[in-house]
Ligand SMILES: NC(=O)C1=CN([C@@H]2O[C@H](COP(=O)(O)OP(=O)(O)OC[C@H]3O[C@@H](n4cnc5c(N)ncnc54)[C@H](O)[C@@H]3O)[C@@H](O)[C@H]2O)[C@@H](O)CC1
C-alpha cells in the first residue's frame with residue numbers, strides 16, 4: 001500500500017534513475033486501455049472524461065490505444081488550463097492526430113451521452129477536498145449512467161493520502177491503479193487492478209532525490225516547530241559534539257543545545273556562536289549527571305548521544321542509564337553505540353555505526369552490499385531499532401523496511417564526517433520517521449561530500465560539509481511534473 005505522497009517519492013526516484021514520469025504515464029495509459037478491452041468489445045462506445053492534471057493525462061494516452069472503439073474524449077476545462085507539461089503534450093498529440101476531442105467549459109455544458117464504458121480520469125492523487133465544479137456534475141452523471149465506470153488510479157473523489165471518499169465522489173465499477181494499491185481502495189468493494197507501470201524496485205530501495213520531497217517547512221511555523229535537538233557529547237573530545245550540533249542546525253533544526261562537561265564547554269562554544277551550551281560538572285559524563293540530562297532531553301524532539309563522549313566505564317554506564325530512562329527519539333553514535341545491545345529502553349533509537357562499530361554491537365557485515373543489507377535488516381529486527389550502517393553504500397533499516405544510499409566517496413573516510421551525519425539525522429528525526437530521517441541524512445551528507453570533492457578534489461575535512469547541507473536538502477530541481 002502506498003499513499004499518494006509516497007507514490008510521488010517513488011516516481012521522482014524513478015526519474016532520478018532515468019525513467020521519467022512521461023514514460024510512466026505511457027505505461028499507465030496503456031494499462032487502462034487493456035482494462036477497457038476487458039470490459040467492452042471493439043466498436044462499443046467509450047467516453048474518456050479527463051481532468052487537467054496527470055490523472056487526465058493518463059487517460060489521454062489511453063485514447064491512442066482505443067482506435068477500434070467508438071471513442072469520445074471530454075476535457076474538463078480549457079486546454080490552456082492543463083496543469084502539467086506531459087499531460088498537455090498528450091492532449092496536443094490527440095489534436096494533431098485528429099482524435100474526436102471536446103472541451104467542457106463549465107458544468108452546464110457537460111453531456112455524458114450513453115457510452116458503454118466511461119473512463120473516469122478527472123482526479124487522482126492530486127485531489128484536495130470534495131469535488132468542485134465541473135467535476136462534481138460530471139461525477140454525478142457518471143454515477144447515474146448505465147455505463148460501466150472505469151476509474152484511473154482512484155475513483156475521482158477518493159483522497160489517496162487518507163483513504164477518505166468524498167460524499168460526491170464517482171461511484172465506480174472498476175479501478176486500475178498503478179504500481180501499488182492506495183489507501184481507501186480496499187474498502188470500495190469493486191475490482192481493483194494494480195498495474196505494473198515499469199517503476200524499478202530500485203526506486204523504492206535506493207534513496208534518491210525523490211526522498212527529499214518528504215521535507216516540508218510550514219511557512220507559518222514558529223521557533224521550535226522545526227525541531228529541537230539535545231546533543232550530549234564531549235569530554236575527551238570537543239570537535240565531535242560541535243560538528244554534530246552545527247550539522248543539526250544546517251539540517252533544519254530550530255534550536256540545538258549541547259550538554260557537555262563544564263571543562264570543555266567554553267571551547268565548544270568558541271567553535272560557533274549558534275550553539276547553546278548546557279554544561280554539567282566535571283570532565284566526563286558519569287551516572288550522577290543522568291537524572292538532569294534525562295529531564296533536559298525530555299524537553300527536546302531528539303536526543304543525540306555519543307559524539308566525543310569517550311569510552312570511560314563511568315561514561316558508558318551513564319549512557320546506559322540515560323537510554324533506560326529516556327522515552328523519546330535518540331540518535332546514538334560513536335562510543336555510545338556499544339551500550340545499545342545491553343540495555344532495555346522505551347526510546348526509539350537510530351543507531352549510526354560504521355561497520356567496525358556494528359560488529360562491536362554484535363552485528364555482522366559482508367562485502368557484497370546486498371548481503372550486507374540482509375544482515376543489517378535482521379540485526380535491526382533483533383534490536384527492534386533503526387540502524388544506519390555507514391559504508392560505500394549506506395544501509396538503513398528498521399527491520400521491516402530497508403533502504404540503501406549510494407552517495408558519498410572515499411574522501412569522506414576522514415574524521416568528523418560521522419558526527420556531521422549524526423547531526424543531520426538528529427535534526428531530521430525531529431520531523432520525520434526514524435527510517436526516513438536516517439535515509440535522507442545519509443543521502444544528503446554523501447551528496448554534499450560528492451559536491452565538495454567534485455569542486456576541490458580529495459582532502460575534504462568535516463567542516464567543509466556543513467555549509468552545503470541546506471543546498472542539498474532543499475534543492476528543488478524536480479525534472480518531472
Ligand atoms: N505519481 C506517479 O508516480 C504517477 C502518477 N500518475 C498519474 O498522475 C495522477 C496525479 O496527477 P496530478 O498530481 O497532476 O493530480 P491530479 O490529476 O489528480 O489532479 C490535479 C488537478 O486537480 C485539481 N483539483 C484538486 N482538487 C480538486 C477538487 N477537489 N475538485 C476539482 N479539482 C481539483 C488541481 O487544481 C489540479 O489541476 C495520479 O493519480 C496518476 O493517475 C501516472 O501517470 C503514473 C505515475
Ligand SMILES: [K+]
Pocket residue numbers: 055120121122123124151152153154155156
Ligand atoms: K480518477
